[in-house]
Each structure stands twice: as structure tokens, then as C-alpha cells.
Amino acid sequence: xxxxxxxxxxxxxxHEIALEFLTKNLLELKWKLNENVLDIGCGPGDxxxxxxxxxxxxxxxxxxxxxxxxxxxxxxxxxxxxxxxEFQIMDIQDSSTCLFYTxxxxxxxxxxxxxxxxxxxxxMNNIYSMLKSDGEILITFLKYNPFFKIYESLDMEFQKYxxxxxxKPVPTxxxxxxxxxxxxxxxxIIKFEEITKLFTHKxxxxxxxxxxxVDNMYHIxxxxxxxxxxxxxxxxxxxxxxxxxxxxxxKLTLKYTxxxxxxxxx
Ligand SMILES: C[S@@+](CC[C@H](N)C(=O)[O-])C[C@H]1O[C@@H](n2cnc3c(N)ncnc32)[C@H](O)[C@@H]1O
Numbered sequence: 001x002x003x004x005x006x007x008x009x010x011x012x013x014x015h016e017i018a019l020e021f022l023t024k025n026l027l028e029l030k031w032k033l034n035e036n037v038l039d040i041g042c043g044p045g046d047x048x049x050x051x052x053x054x055x056x057x058x059x060x061x062x063x064x065x066x067x068x069x070x071x072x073x074x075x076x077x078x079x080x081x082x083x084x085x086e087f088q089i090m091d092i093q094d095s096s097t098c099l100f101y102t103x104x105x106x107x108x109x110x111x112x113x114x115x116x117x118x119x120x121x122x123x124m125n126n127i128y129s130m131l132k133s134d135g136e137i138l139i140t141f142l143k144y145n146p147f148f149k150i151y152e153s154l155d156m157e158f159q160k161y162x163x164x165x166x167x168k169p170v171p172t173x174x175x176x177x178x179x180x181x182x183x184x185x186x187x188x189i190i191k192f193e194e195i196t197k198l199f200t201h202k203x204x205x206x207x208x209x210x211x212x213x214v215d216n217m218y219h220i221x222x223x224x225x226x227x228x229x230x231x232x233x234x235x236x237x238x239x240x241x242x243x244x245x246x247x248x249x250x251k252l253t254l255k256y257t258x259x260x261x262x263x264x265x266x
Contacts (some may be wrong), residue, residue: 003213004044004075010213011046013199017258018051018111021140025262026055029136034061034252035106038130040092040139041113042067045076049085053110057084064105066090093117098126106135114141118170120178126186129239131265137187143194143257144172147215150236158229161220178259187263205248208234 037056037233042048042065053063064085067073068091068248076087090097090115108127115122127137150172152178173181179192201207209232221229 001197003039003219004072006209007213008044008046008075011043012136012211013197013256014043015051016114016196016199017140018214020046020140021111021260022051022055025138025191028246028262029107029138030134031059032106033059035059035241036061037063037102038101038108039063039065040108040110040127041116042076042087043069043072043257045072045080045085045087045115048076049080049082049109052111053082053085056107057089058258060084062086065245068092068094075136092123092126095122095126095129096126098130101130103130103132105130108135108137108139109186110137110139110141112141114139115143118166118168120173121181121185124181124187127227128185128187129222133265135259135265137263137265140258140260143175143259145170146237146241147217148172149240150233151217153236154232157225158217161217164220165216170233175259182261182263186266188266189261189263190258192263195258195260197256197258198253199256200251200253204234204238204252207238207252211237 037060039048039052045065048063048065056063057184066088067076068089070089073087073089080087092098092110108131114120114123131137140144149167151166152169153159154162175194177190179189182189201210208230212230215233217229218226236260238252
């Protein structure tokens with residue numbers, strides 16, 4: 001996902017999800033004066049600055065927005081130079097980087113990022129360690145990352161590249177298992193929702209561009225394998241995804257299951 005310019009033209013769904021989620025849940029959070037806030041997986045920074053910041057601006061000391069992809073962080077720094085927000089590189093699975101912010105944040109947000117993590121327990125531990133006591137998290141992510149199944153099914157030609165993104169098979173967790181992970185970390189879950197969201201792509205090529213904008217394989221694969229990989233994505237995703245309609249005009253309406261969590265550190 002290191003093509004910020006491509007991503008920024010393909011993230012209407014992410015904007016919708018963030019706004020709906022914040023509108024529905026932000027009032028549930030308890031604020032003190034001058035809070036430190038983190039946004040994990042900020043991508044090119046547009047959701048952070050256009051959706052999150054306006055809603056919390058009067059409550060914060062600092063909003064730190066992080067992403068593991070340096071190109072995304074560079075783009076965000078170039079495009080959104082606002083005094084309240086600092087964009088930084090951080091991999092939420094890397095405990096040593098997170099250590100720098102031990103018990104620093106009052107609130108941690110994350111929109112549509114954590115389904116890329118291969119180790120959810122590590123992610124939860126790192127988030128927990130960066131929160132102050134009584135700190136709150138408000139996070140959304142996809143219940144299933146459809147790319148992980150595709151990566152697993154790719155033949156040998158692709159497997160050496162897959163290792164860089166998905167070093168080991170990623171188990172698909174049920175909602176109960178996910179809740180247990182979060183509670184075992186030490187959080188008290190206030191709200192755990194599974195939300196179904198429909199999103200229509202105007203045609204197959206529009207769908208493939210949206211997939212390309214979020215799929216890191218395109219960054220890792222040599223150019224001569226891109227076309228072959230795209231045709232695999234087209235075949236396996238469109239066939240395997242629970243799409244609702246593939247009408248004569250070619251529209252694709254996809255069903256996404258999103259997990260939305262509000263929890264508190266005790
Ligand atoms: C789909 S984008 C979401 C961007 C933004 N939050 C939004 O809602 O538009 C997911 C982002 O998460 C980042 N990401 C994935 N795994 C990450 C990790 N382990 N640590 C930090 N960022 C990560 C990706 O680089 C990508 O920019």
C-alpha cells in the first residue's frame with residue numbers, strides 16, 4: 001500500500017467507514033484536557049486530517065498519525081502540514097518502536113488497518129502498552145482480509161514474494177476469539193460490533209484498481225508478473241467474494257464485514 005497517489009483516489013469506502021464510525025461512537029469517549037492521540041495506519045493522511053482531526057481538534061494536545069509505509073508518511077507530511085498533527089513511521093507489530101510511547105496516549109484510533117497484521121495478539125499488546133491507564137481505543141478493521149487467502153493459494157512462482165508480506169499463514173479469528181484476545185490483553189470491551197457494508201464498484205476495472213491500491217504485492221512483484229497476478233486477483237476474488245450483483249452493466253457490489261471496537265485499558 002505504498003502508492004499513496006493511487007490509494008487517495010480509491011478510498012471513498014474508507015472515508016465513509018471512518019465518518020460513520022466516528023459519528024456513531026465518538027460521543028461515547030471520555031475526554032480530559034489536552035490529550036495525546038494516536039492514529040494507527042494513517043495511510044496518506046487524508047482520513048486523519050479530514051475526518052478525525054476536525055472532530056477532536058479542541059480536545060487534543062497532539063495527534064500522532066503513524067504508518068509502517070514510508071511513502072505514505074512522506075506523502076502525508078507533504079500534503080497535510082497542520083500544526084496539531086505529526087506523521088511518523090511506525091509498524092504496530094514492532095514492539096521496540098512502540099516502546100518509545102509507553103503509556104503516552106489517552107486515545108488510540110485505527111481505521112481499516114489492523115486486518116493487515118499477521119499477529120493480532122502482538123498488535124493488541126503494543127496498543128495496550130502505549131495507552132495510559134483509563135485510555136480508550138476506537139478501532140475498525142475488516143473481519144477477513146481477502147488477500148491473505150489469495151496469497152496462500154498462489155503457486156511457487158509467487159510464494160517467494162508472499163513471504164515478505166505474510167511470513168506465516170494467518171488464522172482467521174472468529175469474533176469470539178478476537179474478543180478473547182482483546183480481553184486477555186487487559187482491555188475492557190465497551191462495544192464490539194460486526195457491521196455489514198455494501199460498496200459498489202462501477203465495473204471490474206474500477207474494482208481491480210481499488211484492490212491494486214491496497215495490495216502490497218504490486219510493490220514487491222517484478223513488473224513482468226503484474227498482469228498475471230491481476231488476472232489471478234480478478235478470477236479468485238470476484239468468484240470467491242460474496243458479491244451481491246454482477247449486472248449486465250457490469251457493476252460489482254461487494255459485501256464487507258467490518259469489526260468496530262471501543263475498549264478501555266484498566
Ligand atoms: C487501507 S489503509 C487505511 C488508511 C487510513 N486509515 C484510511 O482509513 O484511509 C491501511 C494502512 O495501514 C498501513 N499498515 C498496514 N500494516 C501496518 C502496521 N503493521 N503498522 C502500521 N501501519 C500499517 C498500510 O501501510 C496502509 O497505509
